[in-house]
Amino acid sequence: MSAYTITYIKNENKKEKPDFDNLAFGKYFTDHMFILDYSEQKEWHNARIVPYKPLQLDPAAIVFHYGQTVFEGLKAYKTKSGDIQLFRPNKNMERLNRSNERMCIPEIDEEFAIEAIKNLVEIDKDWVPDAPGTSLYIRPFIISTEPYLGVSPSSTYQFIIILSPVGAYYEEGINPVRIAVENEFVRAVKGGTGEAKTAGNYASSLKAQEMVSNKGYAQVLWLDGIEKKYIEEVGSMNVFFVINDEVITPELNGSILNGVTRNSVITLLNHWNIPVKERKITMEEIYEYAQNGELKEAFGAGTAAVISPIGELSWNDKKIEINDGKTGKISFDLYETLTGIQYGRDEDIFDWIVKVKF
Amino acid sequence: MSAYTITYIKNENKKEKPDFDNLAFGKYFTDHMFILDYSEQKEWHNARIVPYKPLQLDPAAIVFHYGQTVFEGLKAYKTKSGDIQLFRPNKNMERLNRSNERMCIPEIDEEFAIEAIKNLVEIDKDWVPDAPGTSLYIRPFIISTEPYLGVSPSSTYQFIIILSPVGAYYEEGINPVRIAVENEFVRAVKGGTGEAKTAGNYASSLKAQEMVSNKGYAQVLWLDGIEKKYIEEVGSMNVFFVINDEVITPELNGSILNGVTRNSVITLLNHWNIPVKERKITMEEIYEYAQNGELKEAFGAGTAAVISPIGELSWNDKKIEINDGKTGKISFDLYETLTGIQYGRDEDIFDWIVKVKF
Secondary structure, X not given: OOOOOOEEOOOOOOOOXXXXXXXXXXXXXXXXXXXXXXXXXXEEXXXXXXXXXXXXXXXXXXXXXXXXXEEOOEEEEEOOOOOEEEEXXXXXXXXXXXXXXXXXXXXXXXXXXXXXXXXXXXXOHHHOOOOOOOEEEEEEEEEEOOEOOOOOOOOEEEEEEEEEEEOOOOOOOOOOEEEEXXXXXXXXXXXXXXXXXXXXXXXXXXXXXXXXXXXXOOEEEEEOOOOOOEEEEEOOXXXXXXXXXXXXXXXXXXXOOOOHHHHHHHHHHHHOOOOEEXXXXXXXXXXXXXXXXXXXXXXXXXXXXXXXXXXXXXXXXXXXXXXXXXXXXXXHHHHHHHHHHHOOOOOOXXXXXXXXXX | OOOOOOEEOOOOOOOOOOOOOOOOOXXXXXXXXXXXXXXXXXXXXXXXXXXXXXEEEOOOEHHHHHOOEEEOOEEEEEOXXXXXXXXXXXXXXXXXXXXXXXXXXXXXXXXXXXXXXXXHHHHOHHXXXXXXXXXXXXXXXXXXXXXXXXXXXXXXXXXXXXXXXXXXXXXXXXXXXXXXXXXXXXXXXXXXXXXXXXXXXXXXXXXXXXXXXXXXXXXXXXXXXXXXXXXXXXXXXXXXXEEOOEEEEEXXXXXXXXXXXXXXXXXXXXXXXXXXXXXXXXXXXXXXXXXOOOEEEEEEEEOOOEEEEEEEEEEOOEEEEOHHHOXXXXXXXXXXXXXXXHOOOOOOOOOOEEEEOO
């Protein structure tokens, strides 16, 4: 166990809770937040849970100018018996440290970070919604706080955790979306920051997303930044295709995010003896599979939606309809099993669940 | 003229000024800052100059998570006669709006932004240092402030201007630096955000910069993200090479910053009838020019250093010494002429100077 202790200052002016039937995503925040400071002298120090309130930052803080920041996203789920549980938080904290390494941010103590999450969730446990599909979204992030306009790593940081009760991603059951292949804009490239969960990747994606939204598509399918040929991600999710009886997904190459849901999907498919391959996949190839009737399903995988089936792919002037625009069996089974484990309906056979005690 | 009016709240607790002989870069900030708010209902509104103080931002503000932000950098110079003047601020504000367009941030009124800069500099005029080579660095920037964890453009922003007195870039006269060609990491790629002055590009550069610094190099020479073959930028500057009697610089391609100093260098070279070409340049080609004795000079061009001569280039296991590690004639003439115009020693023949009246 870590040597840190967490100071707790209770919020005596608790907020009125929002309507838990209309939460949407990432709009409401709980009564408390966790903060840990970093300075070169003291390293990570002053762990505290305090009332949720505005951060005070110098206008010259590096985060505003040079975006030296990383984040994570995971959820706490309420089970039928009233337990609150996390899904593979160790994977998120491992990735946070990989992102830190790429972004020149000092390493955090992963085990302690999980303790901090559990403590915070326990304190704000009344904010975990319990309607089907709802959860408490957990956002750990690190910002560079030194007031300095030189382009160099900050000497001070804050590691912060905030919590947001979120509604069901699918209000009327899991449902396929329309996706447009992006040929102009690029999310990331080898040698860049694509594998890190850092602000710039998301800032970079806004323009393409805005353009396809205006044309009625839900998300962008990103191609590689070098040849605009290989499939990388869909929106901010990893992507999978079912070709005949085999599942394929782009291999990790330095510009693709190493998703926790991606890893869980691969583990489940292996467990079910469904062949799954991580490899390079061209958009041309997917189009040909579709033409030949071999493309059976396609879906995105990420923390927010868990599984997001793709019903239609638009590529230049070509349209590919997938599984008649309906959710396929593998997509559905993955969704049901993953959410089953997350909400405690199904047995936790892979030891993925971490209980929040209270 | 713009319809905005600027409210002014005077700082009654002025700071003690730092030692103007030891300013370095971007460490000290003046007594006031400019802020302009944006909301969807009111658009840009509430222009104000207020005491420099911490910003209060919700921990869920989009800037901390998805880096939707842009910035600019320019300087105010004090002339011998005590005038304070800006160098081509219209170019910076034009570029700010181009960056805004790429990053889905609402357009600002360029003319008004220049008025805001002039107003702020006038109020903090005692902070403009007057020792040779010193200046007042001006940092306009826009941050996304909506507390929302969805990946989409913010509905609220703040446009902020802060000022920082900075020391002479060259303490002992203009001096060449050692540069390492970067083969692993990439700053930007076509279809990404390289042409925008946005946080993510700089965050992305930190790791490579840290690695070459540890090996004793001042900066990284960036190659293109696609073939790692074409030269793009040096550190956070544009780059120029003198080949025999001709000057060449990488052509703008969507991933290279459209520098104000770059544009000024090209204008001056044209005026001097020195041939200058914007074109694709491979690192291989520069190596061959060097081997043949045709590479006469190389230099970076940017607001901070104005001209930064390159004395040595390291590329894989090859070392290229340029002009015996000394500052070349074209580099020196450009530096003297640009700073001459900036500090009012030389005539402003291109109408580049904007005076701050007081």
